[in-house]
Amino acid sequence: MDYLRAAQPRIVALFLVTVLAAMLLGGSPPVWLVLAVLAATALTVGGAAMLNNVIERDVDRRMERTRRRPTASGRVPPARVAAAGLAGVAAGAAALWAVAGGLAAVFSLLGALYYVAAYTLLLKPRTALSAVPGGVAGVFPALIGWAALDQSWSAAVLFLCVLVPVWSPPHSWALTLALEGEYSRSGIPTPPTRYGEAATRLLIVAFVAVLTAVLAVPLAAGLFGVVYAAGAGTAAVVLWAFTARLVTRQTAEAAWALFKVTGPVLALVLAAAVADKLV
Secondary structure (H helix, E strand, O other): OHHHHHOOHHHHHHHHHHHHHHHHHHOOOOHHHHHHHHHHHHHHHHHHHHHHHHHOHHHHHOOOOOOOOHHHHOOOOHHHHHHHHHHHHHHHHHHHHHHHOHHHHHHHHHHHHHHHHHHHHHHOOOOOOOHHHHHHHHHHHHHHHHHHHOOOOOHHHHHHHHHHHHHHHHHHHHHHHHOHHHHHHHOOOOHHHHHOHHHHHHHHHHHHHHHHHHHHHHHHOOOOOHHHHHHHHHHHHHHHHHHHHHHHHOOHHHHHHHHHHHHHHHHHHHHHHHHHHHO
16 A cells, blocks of 8 residues: 555546546547556556655655655655666556557656656756646656557647646645645745745746636637537636635635645546547
8 A cells, every 4th residue: 555655646647637638539549448558657657656755755754745655754665665666667668568559658758757857856856946847747648648549640639738737837836835834844945935925826827827828729729619618618717716716815725725626627628628529
């Protein structure tokens, strides 16, 4: 169970939802291929998350939210978690190569490398705005799903590649606002600790505005129809309602509520896009 916790199932689930959306938007893949690609991707993403746990174990010990993680608490030796993480990344990439081809496997390896090396090791400890380039990690699940079908490049896949990176910063920054004290003790630079709470709220508003524009582009381009419009419109209204609450109430509870709602908002947009395509 500790190894499962170290794999961070919530992050894995987010990546798998994006892979699934990319596959369903790209064609009509057989069920066995979808399940195989999702399972292989889960191994790779879970393995990368384990490596993240090992690298950040000292930081995790300083935060109430993360101090009970297996490596931070000392329940599992870091070397074992690192070995399991590397094995997961390698096994997932090999499985993707077998069932979906070399390109999908390469994207999975690049995604793991970017998340662990570029984001966790280089960006996160050094810049308060690491969530912006860190969001690029969300591009790789869409690329895996696209590559698995061996289809030509499409506007739908491009939409996914833009959507997730733009969604990611306000999602992350809402959490740093909600847990500002913990992040301050951790030593990790964040917008609230570096620029202040007011500036962080303005950053979130700006990115929510950009995200709203991203949601509108497929409609203007005729990529999706009324089903997507209903889902994306609902998602935008909900997101703006919680963002407005963050600005007006300026409490940790409002920031936490925004953080918690951003995940379902993204899921609703992806589901609406897939449903529109299927209809």
